[in-house]
Amino acid sequence: MKKLLNDFLDRYFHDEESIILLVLLISGLAVLLLLGGVLAPLITAVIIAYLMQGLVNLLLKYGLSVRVAFGVVYTVFMSVFLLVLLYLLPRVWNQLRRLISELPNLISQWQASLLQLPENYPSLFSEQQIRDFIVGVRGELGGYGQSVLEYSLASIPSIIAFFVFVILVPILVFFVMKDKDELVIWAGNFLPRNRPLMRRIWLEMDQQISNYVRGKVLEIFLVGSVSFIAFEILGLNYALLLSVLVGLSVVVPYIGAAMVAIPIAAVAYVQWGIGADFYTVMIVYGVLQLIDGNVLVPVIFSEAVNLHPVAIVASVLVFGGIWGLAGVFFAIPLATLVKAIVNAWPSRLHAGEMHGDDG
Numbered sequence: 001m002k003k004l005l006n007d008f009l010d011r012y013f014h015d016e017e018s019i020i021l022l023v024l025l026i027s028g029l030a031v032l033l034l035l036g037g038v039l040a041p042l043i044t045a046v047i048i049a050y051l052m053q054g055l056v057n058l059l060l061k062y063g064l065s066v067r068v069a070f071g072v073v074y075t076v077f078m079s080v081f082l083l084v085l086l087y088l089l090p091r092v093w094n095q096l097r098r099l100i101s102e103l104p105n106l107i108s109q110w111q112a113s114l115l116q117l118p119e120n121y122p123s124l125f126s127e128q129q130i131r132d133f134i135v136g137v138r139g140e141l142g143g144y145g146q147s148v149l150e151y152s153l154a155s156i157p158s159i160i161a162f163f164v165f166v167i168l169v170p171i172l173v174f175f176v177m178k179d180k181d182e183l184v185i186w187a188g189n190f191l192p193r194n195r196p197l198m199r200r201i202w203l204e205m206d207q208q209i210s211n212y213v214r215g216k217v218l219e220i221f222l223v224g225s226v227s228f229i230a231f232e233i234l235g236l237n238y239a240l241l242l243s244v245l246v247g248l249s250v251v252v253p254y255i256g257a258a259m260v261a262i263p264i265a266a267v268a269y270v271q272w273g274i275g276a277d278f279y280t281v282m283i284v285y286g287v288l289q290l291i292d293g294n295v296l297v298p299v300i301f302s303e304a305v306n307l308h309p310v311a312i313v314a315s316v317l318v319f320g321g322i323w324g325l326a327g328v329f330f331a332i333p334l335a336t337l338v339k340a341i342v343n344a345w346p347s348r349l350h351a352g353e354m355h356g357d358d359g
Contacts, residue, residue: 020192025341036323041165045172047213052077052177054210070177081170088244095241106270113273204340209333215300216329220247223292230284236264237271246285250292251329252316257289311335 036043052073059069099106111134118127176183191198224247231239242264249256261282268281315335319327327334 018197021197021341024191033322037161041168042172044165045169045176048077048169048173049176049180051210051213051217052173053180054214056177074174074177077173078170085166088240092241092244095238099238099241109270110266113269201337201340204343205333205337209336212333212336213330216251219250219292219296219300222296223247223250223288227285227288230288231281234277234281234284236281237267242267246288252320255313255316261285311339 031039032043055073055076056066056069059072060066064072114130114134115127118125118130224243227246228239228243231243236242242260245260245263249260252259264285265278265282268278272278312332312335315331316328319331319334321327323330
């Protein structure tokens, strides 16, 4: 056992930089797990500043000065930030409140529609089965309602934290973008001067992660906007709320589209019942998902993330369970980072194979 452990350490930790990188990874993970909630505004600001640096570099290529490029990009960021905060969120919240207030009527309509199933399909459903199903669902909804009430009573600290987050993030983004070079130099002082492994991992991840996150934000905007226009044209209730859900569904590959189809089908069923309008909404939603998966994604993500679907789903479950929605959004970049570290990690075995090939 001791020899096996010594062989493992000699193979993967013979290099000084690999040990330093391992310590940094463990320290960073510990900070995120222990202080992630406290440092959320700073982490968010760093991520936003990093993503917007690509736009700054693009403007610099067109001959703008650093100060002008920074001012233009930060103005765009603040405009989008205020648009979402002052226009989109209040309207989505109002539709959600209206949906909750109308939920008893919607449940009654849904119950009446279900009770017609034994008449229309007597060979498939009995009246007693439908009534037992309704009683079970109403009991589950009552439990969820109690949970929502308890959460709302205990959510005052969360509301305060949200306002602190909203105030701090734009300020931190400004200073992180403005003093980027000084911060990079300061952080580099804590790293070894000779760091080929870290450079190799960073070069592999920099373009891939930034392109993925920027592309995903663009995909959310396009899919959500087109969904809103389609739902408004079809006259579907809660169009804005449902379109936001459709936009966010692209964050979770393979799962999000199926999950969001349930509330869309429920609202359409309660509003129109099973008929031409219901089928039209579901067909339009299916077409949007097909266009997103087969046209939009290949165009936006020119450099595809080379991960197996099982790895993608596993990363969504793991990182989503640790960091919630933020973990779900960054699950694929984080999984790509793990893959890059594993591929780039120095090993005496790989070095020996390369030496043998050269010979």
